Amino acid sequence: KYRNLSNQYEMLLESITDSIFALNSDWEYILVNKSAENINSLSRDEIIGKKMQDLFPGIEDTPFFKIYESVMNTRNEERIIESFTHPDGETRFYDLSVYPIHQGILCISRDVTEEKEIQQELEESEEKYRSLFNNMNAGFAFHEVIVDDEKKPIDYKYIEVNPAFEKLTGLKTEDMIGKNVSEVLPGIKDDPADWIGKFGNVGLTGIPISVEDYSEPIDRWYKVAGYSPKKGYFAVTFTDITERKKSEQNLKESEEKYRQFIEDSLEGVWVIDENANTTLVNPSMSKILGYSVEELIGKNLFEFVPQEDIEITNKHLENRRNGIKEEFEKEFIQKDGKKVYTRLISSPNFDNNGNYAGSFAFVSDITEKKEAEQKLKESEEKFRTIAEQSVVGLVMIQDNRLIYLNNTVSKILGYLPEELMNKNVLDLFKNIHPEDRTIAANRLSNRLDKKKIDKMRKQSFRIFTKSGEIRWIKMNSNIFQFQEKDTILVTMVDVTKERMAEIELQKLNELKSEFLRRASHELKTPLISIKGFTNLVLTQYGGTLDNEVISMLEEVDRGCHRLEDIIKNLIETTKIESSKIDLKATVEDLSFLIRLCLNELRGLAKSRNHAIHVKIDKKIITKFNKEQMYEVITNLLSNAIKYTPPTGEITIKSEIKDQNVIISIKDNGIGFTDKEKEIVFKQFGKIERYGQGLDIGIDGSGLGLYLSKKIVELHGGNIWMESEGKNKGSIFYIS
Known part of the structure; x- marks a missing residue:
């Protein structure tokens, strides 16, 4: 009986699909069934009597072993669902139950990998739908209908809502889930939209609805x-259409404003149908035609058109039928029979099927404008009369x-008026001397800045007459509006005689400069001899000569130095006038140059007992020619020293203003009268001080300030002076 029972037990154990095995307290396998053999890919003989740790190295680190160990110690059954990786690398999920037995523990394990994968797929699917539910833009809500005893909807309960519901x-x-809508939104039962009745019936009848309502x-x-x-x-899905509804309301209000705009517009509005009958006019249009609005409705367009304009009006209407918008001027007949001049912007009007439905026009009364044009025409006639008699072209x-051109232009160019009328300006450029075409083009374009324009106005240029004769003319241009167009008015003066006189004068100036240059060089040769022999006598025989002779020889030597300065200035003047000075400017420290000049003149200043105040920046970095600016600064400083009586004060200052360097040299010397200020920078503009009882230097050629002015201007700068009058000092500026 025991053997039979044992056999039945063994057959039952082998037939179970769950993996069953038992371990003693030494962790040795004492029982395994067929399913356990298959799962572990080992035979029963390979398992029984072996320790679990030997068969499955590393199992001590798995969650399963922790359960085995816990039940082995606590003698309480436990269960776990976890994954296990077999020696062949395959990972499976197992539902493991562990029970305490007399020898150790009994373990029953079921492979639940497929169920786990299905559960995972189900969770992923639910996550997708939950994500869609949570992220959809439309609001969603699911409700349970609450009914009264008569099965009529009286409320509904919120079961579920999505995030968009909250947002919308x-x-x-x-605050909503599990609650009735009447609790969440008190007063909804009295809402005219009847949300409870409408959607409660959806839940009861199954008939879907779609509505647009205000809550x-x-x-x-x-x-x-x-x-x-x-x-x-x-269930409901919904979107917020508040903005759309507001837009519709705004559109309605806009249409009302548009209608009001038409009524209040100062411009006439005239609408006609496909048969040219009036369907709409505003008060301004009725005023233009002299009728009341009521009188105009239904009247045909042609009732207001003069007989001579009927043909052109038909053409305009044909253009409207063809979809063409036009702007034009037109006469209409008013109620009192008078004509009114108007300007129209007329557009076609088509229905939704593309059929011509008439046209509408904005109409302006231009009667006053037409009268003004007539006056302008008369004014133009007066202008023409004056222009024809003008000596200016x-x-x-x-x-x-x-x-247009007047007779003077015709005479200057040697062409008949009809030969020039409507001619392109570019065709006339061949009559301008090739070297002067840029001047003429810039003069016409008038696109230069004010300084350049002012400079150009002083320029004349050459033209060829029809006969080939060269004439000099001055020309100016201005733009004005004529006949609603930009128009260039050109004035032209024949300055041939004046220009020829200027050329002759220029030749004389060049001759004078050449004479000065030659004279300067001719004077240098005997001067060198005089100076040389004077120095020789003083050096070799000074000890044998008496004091009077030595004094006379020293005076000769000083005279030679003065004459040298004059000759040097004359040569520099001729160079400047002949444009032979090469600027060669470099970036330098102007402050250093000023201090150098001051240092060289300190002895002269000390001999006259002057106090010199220096108020210049430590560094003034700018671009200039060192040698030429040295001459300018030395000249201005020496003038201030020489023309200031002893014990005077001289102040040198620098200032940076609008990216310009300004140097000023101020003295409290003899000053200048207004008349003297006019000539101070002119060539040979020396102001005679001899015999006036002034303790000042009086030598000089009158070329120093003239040369200084030219050099500063070559640098693109300016030089000027200020003086309040005689004996009131002066200030010279360089910028």
Whole structure:
């Protein structure tokens, strides 16, 4: 009986699909069934009597072993579902139950890998739908309908809502779920939209609905679609259409404003149908035609058109039928029979099917404008009369073509007026001397800055007459509006005689400069001899000569030095006038140069007992020619020293203003009268001080300040002076 029972037990154990094994307290296998053999890929003989740790190295670190060990120690059964990686690398999930037995522990394990994978897929699917539910833009809510004894909907309960519901309504999920809508939104039962009745019936009847309604408790407009997934319940999806509803309201208000705008517009509005009958006019249009608004409605367009304009009016209407918008001027007949001049902007009007439905026009009364144009025409006639008698040539240019020229222009150029009228300006450029065409082009374009324009106005240029004769002319241009177009008015003066006189004068100046240059060189040769022999006598025989002779020889030597300075200035003057000075400016420290000049003149200043105040920047980095600016600064400083009586004060200052360096040299010397100030910078503009009882230096050629002015101007700068009058000192400026 025992053997039979044992056999039955063994057959039962082998037939179980769960893996069953037992371990003694030494962790040796004492029992395994067929399923356990298959799972471990080992035979029963390979398992029984072996320690678990030997068969499965590292198992001590798994969650399963922790369960084995816990039951072995506590003698309490436990269960775990966990993954296990077999020696062949395959990972499976197992549902493991462990029970305490007399010898150790009994373990029953079931492979639940497929169930685990299905559960994982289900969770992922639910996550996808939950993500869609949570992230959809439309609001969603699921409700249970609450009915009264007569099975009529009296309320509904919130079962579930998505985040968009919160965003669109402003209500919080935690304040709604499980609650009736009447609790969440008090007053909804009295809402004219009847949300409870409409959507309660959806849940009861299963008939879906879609509505656009305003919710008073939330103060928003919604478009809502409702359906019933099962009886007694309904779900809704909805979007907030408040902004759209506001836009519709704004459009309605805009249309009202548009109508009001037409009524109040100072411009006439005239609408006609496809048969040219009037369907709409505003008060301004009725005023233009002299009728009341009521009188105009229904009247045909042609009732207001003069007989001579009927043909052109038909052409305009044909253009409207062809979809063409036009702007034009037109005469209409008013109620009193008078004509009114108007300007129209007329546009076609088509219905939704593309059929011509008439046209509308904005109409302006231009009667006063027409009268003004007539006066302008008369004014133009007066201008023409004056222009024809003017000794100044007058030309009017529009769109690069000559539209008017007077007889003076014709005489200057040697052409008949009809030969020049409507000629392109570019065609006339061949009559301008090639070297002067840039001047003429810039003069016409008038696109230069004020300084350049002022300079150009002083320039004349050469033209060829029809006969080939060269004439000099001066020309100016201005732009003005004529006949609603930009028009260039050109004035032209023949300055040939004046220009020829200037050329002759220029030749004389050049001759004078050449004479000065030659004279300077001719004077240098005997001067060198005089100076040389004087120095020789003083050096070799000074000890044998009496004091009077030595004094006379020293005076000769000083005279030679003065004459040398004069000759040097004359040579520099001729160079400047002949444009032979090469600037060669470099970046230098102007402050250093000023201090150098001061140092060289300190002895002269000390001999006259002057106090010199230096108030210049430590460094003044700018671009200049060292040698030439040395001459300028030395000249100004020496003048201040020489022309200031002893014990005077001289102040040198620097200032940076608008990116310009300004140097000023101030003295409290003899000053200048207004008349003297006019000539101080002119060539040979020396002011005679001899015999005036002034304790000052009086030598000089009158070229120093002239040369200084030219050098500063070569640097692109300016030089000027200020003086309040005689014996009131002066200030010389360089910028």
